[in-house]
Amino acid sequence: MEARVQWLSDLTFVATSGSGHQVVMDGNQGKHAASPMEMVLMAAGSCASVDVVSILEKARQDVRGVEVKLTAERADATPAVFTKMNLHFIVTGTEVSEKHVERAVSLSAEKYCSVSIMLGSSVEVTHSFEVISA
Incomplete structure (x- = not known):
């Protein structure tokens, strides 16, 4: 690359x-x-979103929308690295199973999302989700 x-x-x-x-x-x-740090944050959200959408589609969930809201905290000193990051997924669809969403988010966090997994070695990365009926 x-x-x-x-x-x-x-x-x-x-x-x-x-x-x-x-x-x-x-x-x-x-x-x-x-900013470059905003790009890192957005990259984590993009990477994880690709995983979640792909996993939910393979599980034949009727997903109409996926949004991830990211929040991060940075160190007070230079370099102002991320110290904490949360990826909160909002999945919209018809009869979408919370179990499937939980599994998709977990698989992304633990196995597939190279960006958040890479960051996880030095950043406290957490994930959360909610399901909204369309």
Whole structure:
């Protein structure tokens, strides 16, 4: 896997993935774009969401929507790394089984989501969920 990050101006950078996709990041506390730490947080949510949706689809659950709300705490000192992170999944659908959602979230957390599992070696990562009828 490869990527490239180029400085644009001020503390704004453009990152290009090996597959050719681009994203702008801002080291100036997110003034012009997402900050690198916000990108890490969003990456954890994206990675876990892919797992949860895939697992629920394979379980033939009638899922209409999946949202993950992420919260994180950072250290007060430099480097201001994440110390805690919670991924809260909101799954909307028709007759979606809470057992299936719990299993999907658990499998993502423990086996599949490489981003949150990688972060888990230094960050207290927790997961929660709720199911809403469509």
